[in-house]
Amino acid sequence: MNEDSPRSSTGRARKFSRQAPDERRQTLISATLRCLAEQGAERTSIRSICREAGVSLGLVNHHYDSKDALIADVYEQVSNDLLATLDGAARAAEGDARERLSAFIRASFSSVILDSGLLRVWLSFWSMTHKSRLIAEVHDRSYGAYRQTLEELLNGLAREDASQRLDARLAAIGLSGMLDGLWLEWCLNPHTFTPDEGIRLCEAFIDGLLATGMGTGSPRQTPHRN
Amino acid sequence: MNEDSPRSSTGRARKFSRQAPDERRQTLISATLRCLAEQGAERTSIRSICREAGVSLGLVNHHYDSKDALIADVYEQVSNDLLATLDGAARAAEGDARERLSAFIRASFSSVILDSGLLRVWLSFWSMTHKSRLIAEVHDRSYGAYRQTLEELLNGLAREDASQRLDARLAAIGLSGMLDGLWLEWCLNPHTFTPDEGIRLCEAFIDGLLATGMGTGSPRQTPHRN
DNA sequence: GTCACTGATGAACGGGCGTTCAATTAGCCT
DNA sequence: AGGCTAATTGAACGCCCGTTCATCAGTGAC
Numbered sequence: 001m002n003e004d005s006p007r008s009s010t011g012r013a014r015k016f017s018r019q020a021p022d023e024r025r026q027t028l029i030s031a032t033l034r035c036l037a038e039q040g041a042e043r044t045s046i047r048s049i050c051r052e053a054g055v056s057l058g059l060v061n062h063h064y065d066s067k068d069a070l071i072a073d074v075y076e077q078v079s080n081d082l083l084a085t086l087d088g089a090a091r092a093a094e095g096d097a098r099e100r101l102s103a104f105i106r107a108s109f110s111s112v113i114l115d116s117g118l119l120r121v122w123l124s125f126w127s128m129t130h131k132s133r134l135i136a137e138v139h140d141r142s143y144g145a146y147r148q149t150l151e152e153l154l155n156g157l158a159r160e161d162a163s164q165r166l167d168a169r170l171a172a173i174g175l176s177g178m179l180d181g182l183w184l185e186w187c188l189n190p191h192t193f194t195p196d197e198g199i200r201l202c203e204a205f206i207d208g209l210l211a212t213g214m215g216t217g218s219p220r221q222t223p224h225r226n
Numbered sequence: 227m228n229e230d231s232p233r234s235s236t237g238r239a240r241k242f243s244r245q246a247p248d249e250r251r252q253t254l255i256s257a258t259l260r261c262l263a264e265q266g267a268e269r270t271s272i273r274s275i276c277r278e279a280g281v282s283l284g285l286v287n288h289h290y291d292s293k294d295a296l297i298a299d300v301y302e303q304v305s306n307d308l309l310a311t312l313d314g315a316a317r318a319a320e321g322d323a324r325e326r327l328s329a330f331i332r333a334s335f336s337s338v339i340l341d342s343g344l345l346r347v348w349l350s351f352w353s354m355t356h357k358s359r360l361i362a363e364v365h366d367r368s369y370g371a372y373r374q375t376l377e378e379l380l381n382g383l384a385r386e387d388a389s390q391r392l393d394a395r396l397a398a399i400g401l402s403g404m405l406d407g408l409w410l411e412w413c414l415n416p417h418t419f420t421p422d423e424g425i426r427l428c429e430a431f432i433d434g435l436l437a438t439g440m441g442t443g444s445p446r447q448t449p450h451r452n
Numbered sequence: 453g454t455c456a457c458t459g460a461t462g463a464a465c466g467g468g469c470g471t472t473c474a475a476t477t478a479g480c481c482t
Numbered sequence: 483a484g485g486c487t488a489a490t491t492g493a494a495c496g497c498c499c500g501t502t503c504a505t506c507a508g509t510g511a512c
Binding site: 040041042116120123124126127129130131139140143147170173174176177178179180181182184185188189192193197198200201204205207208209211212213214 | 399
Binding site for chain 3: 015016017018019020021024055056057058059062063
């Protein structure tokens with residue numbers, strides 16, 4: 001029996017098999033993800049997606065209004081999965097708020113995340129935010145949820161470490177910036193630093209915030225022009 | 227007189243004007259940069275570049291072996307210009323090493339840099355690093371020079387601030403990560419934080435490193451799996 | 453067993469892509 | 483003034499693109 005060439009009970013080759021819309025959409029999303037990771041946005045065409053999914057050319061436009069709508073769906077799902085992975089690592093950590101935050105950071109430098117294929121996926125999304133309102137909206141929601149998660153972890157930290165007030169919102173923005181920037185550079189060139197060094201840098205940022213506060217240092221010359 | 231339609235002394239319209247190869251290449255580089263900033267990589271074709279430069283279709287391949295070779299040249303020039311701008315701001319700063327570093331950081335959040343067009347250019351380069359060895363090499367050189375500049379600024383800081391040893395290499399990697407990550411997110415969505423908050427976050431990272439050192443904090447649980 | 457519903461197919465359309473190359477011509481040198 | 487040469491042109495090639503739509507066929511209800 002060949003699963004790729006389903007046959008009816010009479011032995012005649014069936015030309016295709018049906019799936020419920022939700023199930024089929026999931027097939028298309030997975031195939032698109034694989035294409036984006038391997039080829040990047042420029043080489044990910046509806047044709048290559050259909051080839052990867054093992055379906056015919058017209059099927060994407062049967063289930064989605066446009067290519068952009070499919071990509072937006074992929075973005076939504078990938079970012080949800082990613083955040084669930086990181087947040088799950090934080091929740092699974094034993095210990096105090098600091099341990100949960102450290103677990104989040106460590107998960108961010110795990111091999112699942114430090115993957116140049118995943119970077120290609122994200123570069124695809126980012127490069128589409130300026131020409132597709134649909135995708136820009138997914139970015140805003142997904143990044144908002146990401147920062148929100150970090151902010152809650154940092155608020156937990158501030159609550160336990162009463163010695164310092166911590167601007168959790170700003171700290172979350174800074175930490176997400178450092179996580180993203182290091183992730184980006186590591187994926188583009190893994191030889192510059194090790195994942196462990198990345199973890200130490202993020203930890204040092206948090207340690208520094210707890211030790212010195214935010215902007216409580218010498219109020220350097222403010223920018224007189226932007 | 228119409229500069230776009232040069233005429234000979236006889237009054238007959240000239241069909242084009244010649245330029246020395248270096249000069250013409252510069253014209254093409256500028257046009258490509260404008261296309262990448264406005265349209266992004268996917269819509270930047272040789273045809274659109276030639277249209278923008280006001281030359282005919284065949285000219286790019288007369289001066290460059292391929293589209294990738296042109297893009298690599300653009301990458302080289304843009305990254306050199308950008309680093310010169312930031313480094314120039316640092317050198318122009320009056321005061322100690324800390325002031326020079328602050329000037330570099332402030333310049334990184336100036337409106338010249340915080341430009342979504344510039345982000346589109348960079349996303350184009352990044353998305354090409356995995357399929358063009360030429361462009362990957364430019365990335366490595368350009369990012370190396372960037373970190374090198376930061377590292378020298380941080381070394382100056384360590385020399386003046388004798389109270390602390392500072393791992394300048396690692397600190398440069400961390401600061402460049404935070405600068406890049408914040409720059410990226412601000413360009414994708416300028417409503418999340420202000421440039422001034424970005425500056426304060428980077429300053430806080432440096433302040434924290436000087437106050438607590440790198441990784442001298444509690445040696446959190448090391449990752450048992452990657 | 454048959455029928456209607458709808459998921460799935462794949463040819464066709466109009467267009468843009470990077471690259472090639474024979475022909476043209478601008479501009480310097482004699 | 484006229485020639486040389488190399489910069490420039492633009493048509494042509496073969497290919498891939500997103501979308502549309504008439505047609506087909508798997509499947510569940512009866």
